[in-house]
Amino acid sequence: MQHVDHLLSAYIDNELEEQERVVVEKHLQDCTDCLELYEDFSRMSASFTHAFETISLPEQAIEQLMTRINQLDTPDSPDPISVLSYAALRWGTISSILLLLAVNVSLMITFGPFFSFIQIFYRLAHGVVTIFSAIPYLGVVVTVTCFLLIGMSLWLLHQLLRLKKVEITQ
Amino acid sequence: MDQELFDLITKAKRGDKSAFESLVERYKRHVYYQAVTMLNDTIEAEDVLQEAFIKAYFSLENLKSSYAFTSWLSRIVYNLCNDRIKKRDREKVVVSEWLDNKIENMGDSKLPIEQKQMQIDLYQAMKSLSPEHRSAIILREVHGYSYQDIAEIMGVPEGTVKSRIHHARLTLREELKKEG
Ligand SMILES: [Zn+2]
Numbered sequence: 001m002q003h004v005d006h007l008l009s010a011y012i013d014n015e016l017e018e019q020e021r022v023v024v025e026k027h028l029q030d031c032t033d034c035l036e037l038y039e040d041f042s043r044m045s046a047s048f049t050h051a052f053e054t055i056s057l058p059e060q061a062i063e064q065l066m067t068r069i070n071q072l073d074t075p076d077s078p079d080p081i082s083v084l085s086y087a088a089l090r091w092g093t094i095s096s097i098l099l100l101l102a103v104n105v106s107l108m109i110t111f112g113p114f115f116s117f118i119q120i121f122y123r124l125a126h127g128v129v130t131i132f133s134a135i136p137y138l139g140v141v142v143t144v145t146c147f148l149l150i151g152m153s154l155w156l157l158h159q160l161l162r163l164k165k166v167e168i169t170q
Numbered sequence: 171m172d173q174e175l176f177d178l179i180t181k182a183k184r185g186d187k188s189a190f191e192s193l194v195e196r197y198k199r200h201v202y203y204q205a206v207t208m209l210n211d212t213i214e215a216e217d218v219l220q221e222a223f224i225k226a227y228f229s230l231e232n233l234k235s236s237y238a239f240t241s242w243l244s245r246i247v248y249n250l251c252n253d254r255i256k257k258r259d260r261e262k263v264v265v266s267e268w269l270d271n272k273i274e275n276m277g278d279s280k281l282p283i284e285q286k287q288m289q290i291d292l293y294q295a296m297k298s299l300s301p302e303h304r305s306a307i308i309l310r311e312v313h314g315y316s317y318q319d320i321a322e323i324m325g326v327p328e329g330t331v332k333s334r335i336h337h338a339r340l341t342l343r344e345e346l347k348k349e350g
Contacts, residue, residue, distance in 0.1 A: 006336070009332070009335055009336035009339050010317075010332055010335075010336070013310060013316075013317065013335070015316070015317050015332070037343075040343050040346075041339055041343070043288070044292070044339065044342055044343065044346070045311060047288045047289060047292055048292070048307075048311035048312060049311070049312070050289060051288075051289040051292050051293065052203055052207070052308075052312045054289075055199075055202070055203060055206065055272075057198060057199060057202055058202065058212065058215075058216045058219070061216035061219055061220060062194075062198055062219070064220065065194065065219065065220045065223055065224075066191060066194065068220065068224065069187065069190065069191060069194065069223070069224070069227060070187070072187075072224070072227060
């Protein structure tokens with residue numbers, strides 16, 4: 001008779017293949033040695049559950065841990081702010097397109113379908129050129145404006161990178 | 171895994187501190203049991219308890235699936251304990267045996283083979299196991315992990331887990347026979 005003692009531990013843990021399980025169960029009906037081992041393992045298994053229910057927790061260490069967690073920086077992860085601004089960006093874009101379409105349709109209705117935009121752009125461009133050519137030191141003004149814009153962009157970028165995550169309270 | 175727990179883990183993954191604190195509440199027992207049984211020392215286990223959660227806090231975003239959280243956390247605890255055991259061996263550190271204290275606290279009454287005596291004997295017998303074997307049997311019996319989970323936690327093949335648990339049970343049984 002082939003004993004099944006080497007399989008009993010896995011049998012208790014429900015980790016045997018169906019085929020092996022059947023073999024074990026059949027063998028346990030006729031072999032007292034293996035049955036005894038099986039019963040000992042089962043008893044031990046049961047007492048494990050109770051033995052470790054009575055462990056007391058280190059309350060002080062847990063309190064200390066909670067304080068430490070509270071003082072920790074939030075790890076880098078998808079930022080609620082950036083999630084928010086992605087949403088804002090998406091809806092902003094969609095609404096701008098809709099607004100443009102609405103303006104276009106109303107222009108078409110007012111000025112006729114084809115010449116509305118061309119005429120408006122022509123007049124706008126003409127107006128802008130007139131205004132600019134009237135400004136003295138045009139090159140200097142444009143250069144200074146550009147530097148100001150670059151400076152402002154850098155400052156904004158710096159502010160953006162410094163942003164910390166905002167706790168979402170629900 | 172219940173939905174509430176899944177949501178907590180997902181929130182904590184996104185960096186929600188209060189969700190993480192709720193996870194600590196839920197898992198403190200789990201983590202402490204694993205550490206104290208493996209290390210057999212309360213002071214070291216308290217350190218590991220703290221280290222494990224701090225480590226989890228910073229690496230949680232790397233966790234692929236929220237479903238894997240429990241065994242992932244156990245793996246962190248296991249590795250931290252293992253490092254300490256290696257260091258202990260190297261530096262020949264003597265620990266105040268937690269299992270000994272546990273036995274003393276339960277009182278050495280000589281009851282018939284009954285629940286209480288069985289527990290005292292079990293603690294006694296556990297002392298004869300190596301940390302590896304103790305860890306394997308605790309992960310199975312106390313935490314209820316499958317062999318596959320334990321293999322992942324310990325970083326060994328499933329066959330090794332199977333034989334470690336089998337060996338641990340045989341050793342415990344032998345020790346218990348000596349006691350009784
Ligand atoms: Zn047999």
